[in-house]
Amino acid sequence: MASVDVLIVVLLSSAFLWNSPVHGVDLSSVCKGLKFGTYPHPNDCQQYVLCVLGNPVLLSCPGGYVFHPEVQFCVQESQYHCNVTDTTASPEVTTTTTPEPSTTLVPECDHRPSWESFFCDDARRTLVANPMNCTQYIHCQLKVPSNQLCRNGTVFNDLYQDCLPGDRETCTLASVREDFCRNRTDGAYAHPFLCNRFVMCVRGELQLESCPPFYVFDPSAGHCVKGSAVTCSSLLKQ
Numbered sequence: 001m002a003s004v005d006v007l008i009v010v011l012l013s014s015a016f017l018w019n020s021p022v023h024g025v026d027l028s029s030v031c032k033g034l035k036f037g038t039y040p041h042p043n044d045c046q047q048y049v050l051c052v053l054g055n056p057v058l059l060s061c062p063g064g065y066v067f068h069p070e071v072q073f074c075v076q077e078s079q080y081h082c083n084v085t086d087t088t089a090s091p092e093v094t095t096t097t098t099p100e101p102s103t104t105l106v107p108e109c110d111h112r113p114s115w116e117s118f119f120c121d122d123a124r125r126t127l128v129a130n131p132m133n134c135t136q137y138i139h140c141q142l143k144v145p146s147n148q149l150c151r152n153g154t155v156f157n158d159l160y161q162d163c164l165p166g167d168r169e170t171c172t173l174a175s176v177r178e179d180f181c182r183n184r185t186d187g188a189y190a191h192p193f194l195c196n197r198f199v200m201c202v203r204g205e206l207q208l209e210s211c212p213p214f215y216v217f218d219p220s221a222g223h224c225v226k227g228s229a230v231t232c233s234s235l236l237k238q
Helices: 002-018 115-120
Strands: 036-040 045-050 055-060 065-070 073-076 125-129 136-139 146-149 154-157 162-167 187-190 197-202 206-211 214-219 224-227
Touching: 036 206, 055 115
Parallel strands: none
Antiparallel strands: 036 045, 045 055, 065 073, 125 136, 136 146, 154 162, 187 197, 197 206, 214 224
16 A cells, blocks of 8 residues: 555645646536546546646656556547647648659459458557457468457457447447445455556445556456556467
C-alpha cells in the first residue's frame, strides 16, 4: 500500500501544476466531483486527463498515438479517428497537377502472396481485423499473411489484439455478469478478460474501473501496475 500512497502523492503534485486553464481549457471542470478516472482531453486527442481525488493530471500519448475513450488507453492513430478539429490548422492550399500519360500496369494481385496481404499494407500491428467477419482476423507477421478464426463465443478486437468474449451478430464485447460479486468479499478483482480493467466489489455490488493508460491490473497485488493491455493478448503469446 505504501507504493500506492506514493503514486497518489506524485499524481497530486502534478495535478496542482494543471489546476489553471491550459490553452483556454479549464481541466479542473473535467474532474469536478470525480475521485479517480481517465478521460479524453476536451480538444486534443493526443492528450488525456487523469483525475486523482478530483484534481486533473494532464498526460500525453507517445508520438503516432491518440487516446481512445472507449478502451481508455492510447492506440495507433490508424485505429481511432479523432473527431476533434484543430482550429489552428493552416488554410488548405489548392494545387493543380498535370496528369501523367497512362501506362499499362500488371495487375497488383499477381504479385500478392495471398488475398489477406491487401489488408496488411501499412499495418503497424501484428493482427488486423477481417473487415467482413468479426470472428476472424488476419495475421500480418506470417511469411504469407493468412486469415485466422477466433475460438467459439469470441470476436476479434483490434485494439486489444485478441479474440474476446462477445456477440458475433453485433460484434460487441460481452459484459461482466451481474452476479460477479456474489459471495465475494469487498475488494478489487481482475476483469474476466480485459487486463487493463478491474471490478470493485462492495457489499455484493459490482463497479467497473479502469487502470490509467500504460497500466494493467495485477491480481496478486490488487492494484494497477505498469504494463500494456496489448501484451495480455492470448493470440500474441502463441
